[in-house]
Amino acid sequence: QVQLVQSGAEVKKPGASVKVSCKASGYTFTGQYIHWVRQAPGQGLQWMGRINPNTGGTNYAQNFQGRVTLTRDTSISTAYLDLISLRSDDTAVYFCARGATSYINYWGQGTLVTVSS
Amino acid sequence: DIQMTQSPSSLSASVGDRITITCQASQDISNYLNWYQHKPGKAPKLLIYDASNLETGVPSRFSGSGSGTDFTFTINSLQPEDTATYYCQQYDNLLLTFGGGTKVEIK
Numbered sequence: 001q002v003q004l005v006q007s008g009a010e011v012k013k014p015g016a017s018v019k020v021s022c023k024a025s026g027y028t029f030t031g032q033y034i035h036w037v038r039q040a041p042g043q044g045l046q047w048m049g050r051i052n053p054n055t056g057g058t059n060y061a062q063n064f065q066g067r068v069t070l071t072r073d074t075s076i077s078t079a080y081l082d083l084i085s086l087r088s089d090d091t092a093v094y095f096c097a098r099g100a101t102s103y104i105n106y107w108g109q110g111t112l113v114t115v116s117s
Numbered sequence: 118d119i120q121m122t123q124s125p126s127s128l129s130a131s132v133g134d135r136i137t138i139t140c141q142a143s144q145d146i147s148n149y150l151n152w153y154q155h156k157p158g159k160a161p162k163l164l165i166y167d168a169s170n171l172e173t174g175v176p177s178r179f180s181g182s183g184s185g186t187d188f189t190f191t192i193n194s195l196q197p198e199d200t201a202t203y204y205c206q207q208y209d210n211l212l213l214t215f216g217g218g219t220k221v222e223i224k
Contacts, residue, residue, distance in 0.1 A: 035213070037161075045153075045161065045204055047213040059211045062118055095160065102208035103151040105172065107160035 002026040004096055004108035011114045017084040020111045022096030029077035030054040035104050036070065036081050038092040048094075050101075051079060086115045119143050119209050123216030130195050131224045138190040138219045140183075140205035149208040150188045152181055155218075156201045164203075165190065197223055 007021040022034065036048040049060040051070040058070045069082040079096055091114050097107040120143040130136050140150065148168040155161040163172045165181035168188060178193045192199055200223055205216040 037215075044202075044218040045155070045206075045215040047206075047215060050213075061212060061214075097160075099163075101211070102149050102213070103163060103166045103206070104153075104161075104213075105163045105166075107162075109160060 002098070002106050004098060004106065006094075006096055006108045006111045009112040009114070011116065012086050013117055014087055014115055016086050016115075017082060018086060018113050020081045020083075020094050020096070020113070022079045022081075022108055024077045024079070024098065027098070029072075030074060032098045033101060034070075034072065034079040035097045035099055036068075037095045037097060037104070037107075039095070039110075040089065040092040043092075046092075048081070050099075053079065083113075086113075088115050091115045118212065119146060119207055119214055121205055121207055121214050121216040123205050123219055125219060126217065127220040127222070129222045129224050132195055132197060134195045136192050136195055136221065138203055138205075140188045140190070140207075140216050142186045142188075142207055144209075145185050146207045146209050148184045150181070150183065151206045151208075152179075152190045153204045153206060154199075154201045155204060161204070192221075195221075195223070199223075 003025045005023045030053045033050045035050045051058045053072045072079045093110040095110045097104040122141045150168045152165040153161045169181045202218045202220045
């Protein structure tokens, strides 16, 4: 069955960076996009960007341009989210998810990233 | 970027009621509009894609309609397990945007 298993919770200081991983199994990793979406406490869902695991091509939401980098390692079916210059308002649950260009049809369990001094 | 205005932000209804949520795009997005259900502590779930297509395995009491800028999501005969927050999501020019969400509770 399809699984997206994310790395564990992180606690970071302001100004630091974080890398979240997302290991896919149960389907052809290069066959669907990997999206990243976050949810801050008490807030709604916010799309951050997507990567095409086949080509490595990426698209980023304007709010995150310059601070987020999406990469993948096809040899281990894993996608990564790198977020730099962390601020307290980056505290959120970060989801990786699988889908098409225009929608998301399967989500990981989420990774809590806490930014606190 | 396209903005999505979702309403209401919350609603409370009785089991068996029909409820409707609307989503308005700031510009024409054709039928590139999807609906998700999100329960606390769980991963979101795709319910409707391309405005009106029911995702496999989703109960038929869920439905969606609309095109252009105005979209509607309906739950016919609300069930206790439908307690959740529902989000619309649009796709345009390679980017995705979510609406603000509608929290649905049972009276």
